[in-house]
Amino acid sequence: MRVTLCQCVLAIALVANLVILYYGSKLQKRIVHRHRDTSVRGASQQLPSHRGMGVTILIREFEDFENHVAEAVQSFLQQRPDQPILVVADRLPYPPLALPAAPNVQVVILRPSPDQPAYTSRPESYIQTDYVALVPDGVKVESTRQLDTMLEEIKVSKGKAHMVAAPVQSLAPLQCLDVKVSLREWTVTYSMATSSKLCSAVRGDAVVLLATKDFFNLSAPLTKPLMTSVFIQTSLRGWTVKILEEVSFPASHQPLFSSSHNQWKADNLAKASRAKLFNDFGIKWVVTEDERQQWYGCSKETPRCFGTVHDDTPEYLFENRWTPPCCLKALRETAKYVTNILETSGVRYWLEGGSLLGAARHQDIIPWDYDVDLGIYLEDIPNCEFLRSIESGSIVDEKGYVWEKAIEGDFYRVQYSETNHLHVDIWPFYPKNGIMTKDTWMDHKQDVDFPEHFLKPLVPMQFAGFTAMAPNNYKSFLELKFGEGVIENPEYPNPALRKLEKGN
Numbered sequence: 001m002r003v004t005l006c007q008c009v010l011a012i013a014l015v016a017n018l019v020i021l022y023y024g025s026k027l028q029k030r031i032v033h034r035h036r037d038t039s040v041r042g043a044s045q046q047l048p049s050h051r052g053m054g055v056t057i058l059i060r061e062f063e064d065f066e067n068h069v070a071e072a073v074q075s076f077l078q079q080r081p082d083q084p085i086l087v088v089a090d091r092l093p094y095p096p097l098a099l100p101a102a103p104n105v106q107v108v109i110l111r112p113s114p115d116q117p118a119y120t121s122r123p124e125s126y127i128q129t130d131y132v133a134l135v136p137d138g139v140k141v142e143s144t145r146q147l148d149t150m151l152e153e154i155k156v157s158k159g160k161a162h163m164v165a166a167p168v169q170s171l172a173p174l175q176c177l178d179v180k181v182s183l184r185e186w187t188v189t190y191s192m193a194t195s196s197k198l199c200s201a202v203r204g205d206a207v208v209l210l211a212t213k214d215f216f217n218l219s220a221p222l223t224k225p226l227m228t229s230v231f232i233q234t235s236l237r238g239w240t241v242k243i244l245e246e247v248s249f250p251a252s253h254q255p256l257f258s259s260s261h262n263q264w265k266a267d268n269l270a271k272a273s274r275a276k277l278f279n280d281f282g283i284k285w286v287v288t289e290d291e292r293q294q295w296y297g298c299s300k301e302t303p304r305c306f307g308t309v310h311d312d313t314p315e316y317l318f319e320n321r322w323t324p325p326c327c328l329k330a331l332r333e334t335a336k337y338v339t340n341i342l343e344t345s346g347v348r349y350w351l352e353g354g355s356l357l358g359a360a361r362h363q364d365i366i367p368w369d370y371d372v373d374l375g376i377y378l379e380d381i382p383n384c385e386f387l388r389s390i391e392s393g394s395i396v397d398e399k400g401y402v403w404e405k406a407i408e409g410d411f412y413r414v415q416y417s418e419t420n421h422l423h424v425d426i427w428p429f430y431p432k433n434g435i436m437t438k439d440t441w442m443d444h445k446q447d448v449d450f451p452e453h454f455l456k457p458l459v460p461m462q463f464a465g466f467t468a469m470a471p472n473n474y475k476s477f478l479e480l481k482f483g484e485g486v487i488e489n490p491e492y493p494n495p496a497l498r499k500l501e502k503g504n
């Protein structure tokens with residue numbers, strides 16, 4: 001038999017290919033093994049080795065003391081034995097979850113362990129699918145069709161909806177909500193959406209599917225409560241969620257939680273994680289779709305939300321935020337309270353500085369102001385028992401407000417409470433040759449003397465939800481103090497430090 005040159009070259013090439021393939025696969029195995037040695041702590045010590053499955057199941061929210069995580073994982077594995085599943089917990093669940101030791105089932109602990117590389121506490125290191133399904137505890141799957149339908153739907157609605165939500169079979173259907181988040185105003189407002197299918201959030205138990213890339217590009221994708229946190233972040237990005245009505249997931253037969261004690265425990269933990277979420281995100285006021293208001297900011301019992309103000313520029317202005325709504329509310333309350341006392345005790349007062357400016361602009365405190373300023377006639381001080389007796393120290397009145405003489409000079413300050421130092425400043429002026437003047441001057445542009453005719457007479461003006469007294473001809477008064485056009489051209493108190501961005 002004769003071998004041609006061509007056959008010879010082919011044979012050599014074939015052998016060479018086989019050799020490369022053999023060593024190549026050996027090398028790959030070694031890499032995988034090295035990963036296995038150093039990777040995840042938890043139920044399984046392996047990295048998932050498969051690709052091409054469309055969705056990773058991500059279970060983030062469950063309680064150690066009672067959960068159905070193992071049951072949920074089993075139900076997904078029954079449909080697809082190689083279904084990638086990731087259980088994510090803040091710390092190692094105890095008692096341990098009874099999870100099958102399969103390479104496609106991983107537990108990731110978010111708390112970094114100092115002997116492990118950083119990626120081991122980052123769930124995204126273990127996800128190789130293009131999509132993730134966020135699955136609440138106690139949800140099961142009945143057929144592969146459920147996830148497949150969701151996957152088809154999100155691919156079809158690409159560009160229109162970033163997320164697809166399918167309800168968990170329960171008594172209440174999913175509600176389609178609109179979420180408005182204003183970080184500048186520290187608020188989240190929920191309302192019922194006009195659409196029943198395309199929403200910025202859903203209320204109720206749901207399986208939510210979205211692109212892995214989208215999910216892990218959120219600011220804090222795994223923050224609990226997961227759905228509240230995710231929808232705040234996605235609505236800030238203008239993303240929408242589509243409710244799928246043709247798909248639903250059964251809940252597990254045993255309801256969570258089996259005892260009222262466990263239910264109580266779970267409720268308390270949920271409440272605490274909600275408060276922590278809003279605190280972390282800088283949300284202090286939440287208005288729900290049924291118009292309930294929830295406050296997460298300061299109160300009489302807690303310190304005010306911001307520290308000492310330097311150069312007339314409170315710290316929140318550097319964070320592109322305005323006065324926290326709890327602080328505005330407390331300032332309004334304090335202003336109403338103080339002016340009422342001044343009025344009834346016969347002390348002539350008027351809105352001063354930024355407070356008068358706010359009243360002129362929109363009948364309220366300027367949305368980035370940090371205190372309220374009032375002027376009074378010095379000679380009226382003896383009429384008010386609190387102001388009269390302050391010289392001997394500060395007074396806490398029966399409503400918990402603190403009256404004191406300011407250490408900065410000859411003026412008075414009424415604080416919201418002993419703990420919360422939000423305050424109304426009271427500046428005593430006296431007339432001298434027709435000019436209202438005082439002895440302590442602060443380093444503020446608006447802090448100048450002015451003709452007494454602005455106070456003759458004082459006129460009522462709407463401010464912060466009540467009727468306050470103000471100088472007559474307030475426009476000229478304000479322009480005398482701040483400069484021309486001050487009402488029409490809002491500026492931050494110290495534009496050299498922080499400039500108001502116009503047009504938003």
Ligand code: ZN
Nearest residue numbers: 298305326327
């Ligand atoms: Zn506050």
Ligand code: MG
Nearest residue numbers: 354371372373
């Ligand atoms: Mg002020």
